[in-house]
Amino acid sequence: MFVLVNLKAYPCDPVAVAEAAQDVSEETGVRVAIAPQAAHLSAVADTGVETWAQHVSPVEHGSHTGSTLAEAAADAGATGTLINHSENRLKLADVDGSIDAADRADLETIVCANNPDQIGAAAALGPDSVAVEPPELIGTGTPVSKADPDIVTDAVEAAAAVDESVDVLCGAGISTGDDVVSAQDLGATGVLLASGVAKADDPRAALEDLVEPLA
Ligand SMILES: O=C(CO)COP(=O)(O)O
Numbered sequence: 243m244f245v246l247v248n249l250k251a252y253p254c255d256p257v258a259v260a261e262a263a264q265d266v267s268e269e270t271g272v273r274v275a276i277a278p279q280a281a282h283l284s285a286v287a288d289t290g291v292e293t294w295a296q297h298v299s300p301v302e303h304g305s306h307t308g309s310t311l312a313e314a315a316a317d318a319g320a321t322g323t324l325i326n327h328s329e330n331r332l333k334l335a336d337v338d339g340s341i342d343a344a345d346r347a348d349l350e351t352i353v354c355a356n357n358p359d360q361i362g363a364a365a366a367l368g369p370d371s372v373a374v375e376p377p378e379l380i381g382t383g384t385p386v387s388k389a390d391p392d393i394v395t396d397a398v399e400a401a402a403a404v405d406e407s408v409d410v411l412c413g414a415g416i417s418t419g420d421d422v423v424s425a426q427d428l429g430a431t432g433v434l435l436a437s438g439v440a441k442a443d444d445p446r447a448a449l450e451d452l453v454e455p456l457a
Pocket residue numbers: 248327375379380381382383413414415416434435436437438
């Protein structure tokens with residue numbers, strides 16, 4: 243299982259969380275990555291942890307003020323990027339353009355989607371992975387893998403019907419090792435989570451708990 247922690251714009255210490263994630267990953271052999279703010283990519287990548295961008299813009303080098311250039315994210319140490327997060331939704335053409343931009347910069351891609359129908363559409367655009375995250379459960383602490391397991395199994399089916407090589411993660415409310423195991427049992431190959439780590443009093447302990455059943 244792949245555990246990807248999206249720090250969003252939460253007021254946590256990205257380097258401390260990254261160091262904890264790197265230690266936990268090394269100790270357990272579980273793949274753990276951190277997606278910080280774009281301005282924190284270099285500092286997070288310097289810890290040695292696998293580092294992801296939260297978004298890249300559907301642009302090439304040029305006159306694109308305010309964009310997040312995929313090549314710049316890669317230069318800063320990112321090896322992958324989220325695209326179309328529920329809190330940063332893109333038009334279909336821009337999802338496609340952001341995947342192209344990420345591919346040019348050699349970034350692994352996860353396209354987020356709200357439901358299984360959108361997962362099928364996202365998988366058709368050729369990302370490495372898709373992630374189903376029902377918006378109504380994001381940030382609630384109620385795990386999608388328990389609250390709405392059919393969404394996960396239907397998303398796995400929808401992606402496989404389009405392209406069997408596209409992996410499916412799930413997210414929203416994931417915060418414990420039990421939640422991760424439930425996600426795995428439903429066919430997900432990873433989890434995408436945020437508040438369970440970024441807002442935890444002790445992010446290291448939260449990470450240890452998340453990966454404990456996988457180690
Ligand atoms: O949006 C998410 C991860 O990208 C999920 O957020 P929570 O883990 O806070 O529910």
